[in-house]
Amino acid sequence: MNAAGKTDVGRLRTNNEDAYAVHRREGLLMVADGMGGHEAGEVASQQAVELICRVVSNGGAPESNPRARLRKALGAANDEILRAAQQRGNNMGTTATVALILEDRLHVAQVGDSRAYLLRDGELTQLTEDHSVVQELVTAGLLSREGAEVHPHRNVLTRALGQTDDIEVDVATHVLQPEDLLLLCTDGLTTMLSDEEIRSTLATNTSLDETADALVKQANDRGGNDNITVVVANGFVSPPKPARRRFSFLPLLSLLGLSLVASAAYLVAANTFFLGPQGERVALYRGLPLAVGKHRLASVVATTPVRLDALGVPYGDRIRRGLLVESPAAGQALLNQLAMRPLAPEQT
Known part of the structure; x- marks a missing residue:
């Protein structure tokens, strides 16, 4: 697997509350968008990245099930951020979108409104669902997607790490193809660029580093209202094929x-x-x-x-x-x- 990541403070913020991880050899990717203000949001997102990567890494046995490992990791991060917030006397929290790639299987865990996208054969598919007030209105048929983009409560989350003792984690598994392109990003990208603009950039840039740079630049050119973080990956391989049985007795x-x-x-x-x-x-x-x-x-x-x-x-x-x-x-x-x-x- 090949992967690249980039984070940027944007044009309006003075500190970067986003964090990300890229572990190419192990197929572990992540983005996190912290909240809570200076010395709170950046702490929460960094804690989430470090702890989730550690728990997923050490969870191969006995919890070899990748979906169980992801849920365990995000649950552990939720507990740690809650403890840290109580000690600091603040209300910090963070989103978390994590991708664990094992052979041709993509396992995605989600809390918050950061996103995972997959580009296949020129078509872009959103793999995650935002945990936000406006997304619930869209799901209920009470608000259009166009209306959600300009809704005054579009940044109000219904789920985030560090906000409740019992966190619900969405986990989904997808089958990858060798030519697929995966994108993880925080909402600093998706509030500035449409899905079609993201699709076009992913489809026209060949280098992963150039793709990450181009996405961040475009978001900044549109105003850069928030921190912007992207992780892109490709080069997925199919599992090795065992030798065919040649004899039947x-x-x-x-x-x-x-x-x-x-x-x-x-x-x-x-x-x-x-x-x-x-x-x-x-x-x-x-x-x-x-x-x-x-x-x-x-x-x-x-x-x-x-x-x-x-x-x-x-x-x-x-x-x-x-x-x-x-x-x-x-x-x-x-x-x-x-x-x-x-x-x-x-x-x-």
């Missing part, structure tokens, strides 16, 4: 005697490898993930330190059933791609 089992099947299977099994379970860990086997009577047609070639429960779905289940690979090297390469590594927060 089920027809032979019904046509040949048990000894003949076992002999034929042995000849093929000598040059066939698969990944399978050995206790709670993954092992490389020579043979076939089959049994003839009480006799298994495979033997362990090597064990690995990779735990089955760290691989998640679908590969954990496939390996439990026996996942064919073309060679021992191919099996190790597949494990290297699937094994989850702990994430470390980066400086934003």
